[in-house]
Amino acid sequence: MAVSVNINGQDYNLDVPADTPLLWAIRDNLQLTGTKFGCGLAQCGACTVHMAGQPIRSCVTPISAIVGQQITTIEGIESxxxxxxxxxxxxxxxxxxxxxxxxxxxxxxxxxxxxxxxxxxxxxxxxxxxxxxxxxxxxxxxxxxxxxxxxxxxx
Ligand code: FES
Ligand code: FES
Missing domain, CATH: 1.10.150.120 ([2Fe-2S]-binding domain)
Structure with a gap:
């Protein structure tokens, strides 16, 4: 299915299953590889990105949960x-x-x-x-x- 997401201020339509972890989409679909895979279980923080300015674990966040949200990765932080x-x-x-x-x-x-x-x-x-x-x-x-x-x- 196509999922619309906003990452680092840019809109993308990703053709991925709704339960795809955000981390997979960031790294594999968008090639934003600054965000790392560590444990995949929300235990290490290596995959931390911001959703509306708050830190979240992208390895356990399904892409369907970020529709309509602003996601920022290490490549896009500006403040x-x-x-x-x-x-x-x-x-x-x-x-x-x-x-x-x-x-x-x-x-x-x-x-x-x-x-x-x-x-x-x-x-x-x-x-x-x-x-x-x-x-x-x-x-x-x-x-x-x-x-x-x-x-x-x-x-
Ligand atoms: S990869 Fe360890 S918390 Fe996400
Ligand atoms: S794991 Fe090596 S700098 Fe943190």
């Missing part, structure tokens, strides 16, 4: 918070192997867009579902804090 998150990631050299990092950045940028001054508990709550096998957690937390500081300076 002050996202820019500052990515700048802090670069400055602190957060990634190690990099595999989990687009999911981490999607979760962190959604956090900052919703809460410009997150506490440690806020950061833990927002990021606890994003697993990093290279254990870059200390740098992730610092990068979020640095980005929050920068965000409040420009506000």
């Amino acid at each position: 002050k918070a996202a820019d500052l998150i990515q700048a802090a990631w670069e400055k602190l050299e957060v990634p190690q192997c990099g595999y989990c990092q687009s999911g981490q950045i999607m979760a962190a940028s959604a956090l900052l867009a919703n809460n410009a001054s997150p506490s440690d508990a806020d950061i833990d709550a927002a990021m606890s579902g994003n697993i990093c096998r290279c254990a870059t957690y200390v740098r992730i937390r610092q990068a979020i804090k640095d980005a929050a500081t920068a965000l409040n300076e420009v506000a």
Whole structure:
């Protein structure tokens, strides 16, 4: 069946079954490969994208559930918070192997867009579902804090 979706501000008609995971459509149909497959079970966060600005797990979201919604992937994030998150990631050299990092950045940028001054508990709550096998957690937390500081300076 044809499913109409909006990804990164562009409309697409995808000829896929309604229960196709959004992650499959993003990677295989649209070749947006920045979003990663980790567990396929909503357990690792590697596949995180935004739906209406909120982080969701694209591996367990059927494409039929996003009709009429705005989906943003790592290739399409554009906001002050996202820019500052990515700048802090670069400055602190957060990634190690990099595999989990687009999911981490999607979760962190959604956090900052919703809460410009997150506490440690806020950061833990927002990021606890994003697993990093290279254990870059200390740098992730610092990068979020640095980005929050920068965000409040420009506000
Ligand atoms: S691949 Fe979706 S949460 Fe792990
Ligand atoms: S940087 Fe390697 S899994 Fe996170």
